[in-house]
């Protein structure tokens with residue numbers, strides 16, 4: 001077991017540990033010897049293998065998932081004055097990506113008994129300015145995407161899927177991120193697969209793919225390869241100014257290697273999740289995540305709900321686990337509670353997220369977690385009954 005990253009000597013059981021294999025190290029070190037360290041063969045190969053894995057026609061790698069969200073929204077035409085609906089229970093990246101387009105995020109409450117956006121509230125928040133919805137496959141579970149697609153169709157709205165937690169999440173045999181117009185993936189260290197920092201846009205639309213590819217590299221109308229193989233390298237146009245959201249070769253190489261063993265990674269996560277499930281069932285006041293028979297889940301996070309019927313509150317249980325050397329955390333504070341976003345939520349539509357927020361706690365879950373580690377977590381929770 002590694003030492004606690006934050007140097008807390010009391011912590012013996014981290015919430016997460018990265019899994020970098022010998023094969024990962026080998027490919028990274030080999031890539032560092034390449035002549036070209038960005039926009040080269042590793043990037044192309046990573047994109048091809050991600051597109052094959054998800055069965056998306058196009059996969060465009062970017063520097064992180066927030067960039068993927070930003071470019072997806074730009075590519076579907078979100079701009080000044082538009083509104084984009086996001087759930088209250090998500091990471092602030094969704095709100096930030098909307099704001100980066102000079103548009104307005106509209107924060108909508110979740111359902112009372114699951115983690116997904118409330119369809120009733122979603123409908124209430126649609127205005128003439130609404131352009132798109134960002135459904136989130138939170139914790140690795142497919143969200144209520146069918147209902148969202150119906151609402152989108154009825155109201156002529158675009159759908160950008162937030163798949164940050166969802167490499168390996170399927171819906172009716174389709175990988176998520178191929179259902180809406182784009183899917184946005186994160187390869188941040190804690191995610192199912194990592195490139196340290198990194199992200200991917202998937203889409204079946206050539207128009208969107210071309211736009212994302214241009215915008216990730218300043219808006220240049222010619223690829224690096226084309227510039228150097230045909231004509232004059234410095235001659236290219238910029239029609240729409242873009243960004244530097246490129247994923248370098250070293251990270252892309254790590255992505256190739258991680259993606260090769262994603263099935264194994266997710267199977268280990270699944271085993272660990274099912275072990276929690278079998279040991280934590282029937283504890284009064286603890287609601288377990290709905291993932292036992294769900295073969296479509298990526299098992300990104302194992303998030304329990306600590307309800308009023310449990311002897312301790314969620315915060316007390318967090319503290320008890322921490323005092324006993326176990327790190328856990330909460331994903332996340334509702335978006336509407338941050339100073340910067342408060343103005344984007346109507347108070348009437350944050351009730352369910354507020355009460356869910358007081359209950360959720362994500363237990364340690366990563367592919368190399370040991371039974372000893374999980375038993376420690378399980379025994380502490382059981383001792384609080």
Ligand SMILES: Cc1ncc(COP(=O)(O)O)c(C=O)c1O
Pocket residue numbers: 064065066067090091093094136162164165185186187188198199
């Ligand atoms: C649901 C969700 N969306 C988006 C992001 C942003 O991902 P990234 O850090 O790769 O920009 C995260 C990151 O944690 C996330 O959890």
